[in-house]
Amino acid sequence: MLTLVELACKRDERTLFAPLSETVTPGECVALAGSNGSGKTTLLRTLAGIHSQFEGSFQCEPFLYQGHRIALDELLNPLENLHWFGALDGRTVSDDALRDALARVDMLPYALTPCGRMSQGQQRRITMARWLLSARKLWFLDEPLTALDRQGQVVLNDIIASHIDAGGAVFCATHASLDVAAREITLAPLTEAP
């Protein structure tokens, strides 16, 4: 699903980590580790096609990307936001499917509340509903545990586990460990040339 060949991301002409070669197969969850500033976010943004300074190459199938920014419009309610994400994919999502997804993340009572009035954690839960509705098999998640309460973390692990069972793959950057069995990749800092 995802193949990296000697991929190294650069920022302001500085290479962030030692070249990385990896393959992610269906049904696999890969946790990306590394200290602050080691380039986890930049790697994910590169794979998502937002960051374009890199060496090496990579190939991936259609993906879903969830960055640090939540990507919900504060003026719209969850239903409207999720409808729009469906339209962005070129699909129409039925209201029932939306409500099921919101119920899965325990946010159904807030279906008509503008996202701007919700807490960070609640907005994070809405984004999880977006993943559920997406047809994409490969997920890039950047710090998915941020701002989630304990119960939210349980839901998150549950969603990732069922996604993997269904033949999807998850590639996520995280400091805390997931409950899902994950293969860990550590971004090695670049050794300075003498």
Added chain:
Amino acid sequence: MGGLLRREWQVLARNRAQVINPLAFLFLAVMLFAVGGPLEDNTRAQYGGAVLWLIVLLTNMLSLDALFRRDYDNGVLEQVVCGADVPFLVILLRIGMQWLSTGALVTLLAPFLCLLLGLPGHVTATAMLALALGSPAISLLGAVGAALTVGFSRGGILLGLLVLPLLLPVLIFGTSAINQEVAGITNNAQLYWLGFISMVALTIGPFATTAGLRISLQMQ
């Protein structure tokens, strides 16, 4: 496409300040000129066209500054660029909405503005036509500047510096179209040119805007 359009409309309808503030500026500026400007009818007719176009340009700068800012900050823009089937379509719709809320509205309000600026009555139709033909170019070319400056939290001045020189042809032909009408000379050429500039802006603008947004997102 319907789903994408519906969101643009919902955001516009719920963010009324973004529509009303530039219009309030427009009216205030026209009123101030009406009060502080020359009083003789001849002079007013001579300068009215230029003042109208200038004020429309500045109003657009106010509105364009906010075109992508919210979406840039909350991450919607990166989803559009990396996740959409056709990012170009979302961006074209957004620019279209911006044009509706400024260019199209100003065109409809033009008779009133002409009256305040002291332009003779027979010029009104021409002014509306010139605005309808020229204002899409302002939105489409302005969006390129908005895309490039969205990464700077105080990009407003920079946007003007970047975009206003590009819009000089619109100002020249737009003003000239009104002035010719005031003088009773045919102005077809000016109107054709305004339409031509808008057409060129429509073919280039959305692509350049998408590229500009990609550059801005790199810096995030």
